[in-house]
């Protein structure tokens with residue numbers, strides 16, 4: 626199922642024998658077709674139709690921007706990418722879901738396996754921002770309690786058409802206690818940071834010793850944004 630915006634490589638969870646999305650610390654390095662990895666986890670991209678979920682995934686995976694006519698995702702699609710978190714190879718299995726309401730029952734079925742959710746709105750669409758509370762309600766109903774959530778205000782390159790201020794995104798994220806950043810699939814701003822923060826959080830969860838302080842993804846993101854200079858409003 627899914628549009629052919631990009632070629633699929635292998636089936637979900639096929640490469641490590643684990644159920645889709647189940648984060649598993651591997652005892653030995655595993656192979657994902659051509660790449661080896663130490664642990665794998667499932668990341669889902671969710672949010673209204675047209676906010677840029679597919680473009681964010683393509684930017685992260687291929688470093689390119691899908692411009693041209695907008696083709697809505699049908700159902701669900703996925704791609705894998707192995708990233709290096711301080712010597713640990715983390716395979717991110719990234720699920721791109723359809724934002725359209727008619728596919729909601731399909732995408733809901735995948736929530737419970739997700740280790741992380743990247744929840745997107747479009748800074749040029751007030752409706753997509755207003756719908757974030759409903760999306761967070763869905764997460765509350767269907768996802769695991771310890772799922773990592775990151776709120777992303779996408780299309781921050783479109784300054785002329787912006788209708789949602791960065792402060793509004795920050796306020797909403799604070800209210801729900803989730804990490805936040807503005808991104809642009811077009812320019813690439815903060816796209817790697819979003820996925821790397823998720824990968825780091827998941828690695829820390831798996832490797833943290835009982836006496837070590839908990840890793841806070843929101844604090845990490847704030848620190849990194851200060852260092853790299855986040856997208857301006």
Ligand SMILES: Nc1nc2c(ncn2[C@@H]2O[C@H](COP(=O)(O)OP(=O)(O)OP(=O)(O)O)[C@@H](O)[C@H]2O)c(=O)[nH]1
Pocket residue numbers: 672673674675676677678679680681691692693694695696697698699722723724725779780781782783808809810811812
């Ligand atoms: N300016 C700008 N346009 C973007 C950005 N990201 C996506 N777009 C455009 O927004 C439109 C929708 O992008 P998609 O990635 O297909 O949206 P989606 O969220 O996957 O949509 P559904 O598959 O329907 O859920 C396309 O025309 C993209 O070119 C961005 O960061 N900046």
